[in-house]
Amino acid sequence: MRADVHRLVQEAQALLSPDGETDPATLERTFTLRFHDAVTAAIGPGLLAAVRAQAPGVRLRFLAEAGAETSDLRHGRVDAEIGAAEPALPEIRGEVLGHDALAVAVPPGWRGRSLPARRYAAAEHVIVSRRGRLRDPVDDALEAAGLRRRTVAAAPATDAALALAAATGAVVTLPARIAAPAVARHGMRLLPLPVAAPPVPVILCWHQRFDTDRAHAWLRGLLRERVAAALALPEG
Incomplete structure (x- = not known):
């Protein structure tokens, strides 16, 4: 019920606020964001720095990616x-912000600058899976x-998978640019x-109720900027 009341208040504010641009400096609001841990590590620091500079009254709540589909949005x-x-739901907006190529994180001491397919297959692998799956499309x-x-x-988060791999000599296959800071x-x-x-x-999702919410649109703009910056980095 609390979440529903919060949603209705936000919708009312969006409808009653005058036309024009929102001044982030005047915002007093908490945004709850759910990302994969690698996404949080890749874009979170820059996002928080931008929010602190532009909207000191805004707080960010970062949540871990859920283990199953939820109705939280x-x-x-x-x-x-x-x-x-x-x-999956028609009222949820989905915007593809870009794409990231898969790459292989190899542990310290791994020799060579290339990885033949047979050597890759022969290595021990740790998979990132929030559901604990031991197989993915790479198989x-x-x-x-x-x-x-x-x-x-299998580990539920990128950092955990990389820690296991670094300690045991295993390899991890993951998105190259988004996972680069963790690697x-x-x-x-x-x-x-x-x-x-x-x-x-890399897909940004939000509920359609926020389409006309100017504060939310400002946040989406920052998210687009941070993801674009992360995807523009060289692989590795």
């Missing part, structure tokens, strides 16, 4: 999400090339994925 418990999935790409890999673990923190480096795989979309 629909019921106003989350203001915006960034992930790789298109929205299909390998099997199409007549190869199979050995997955030794660097763990002293690992990225090599090109040696099999063909589709790029990973």
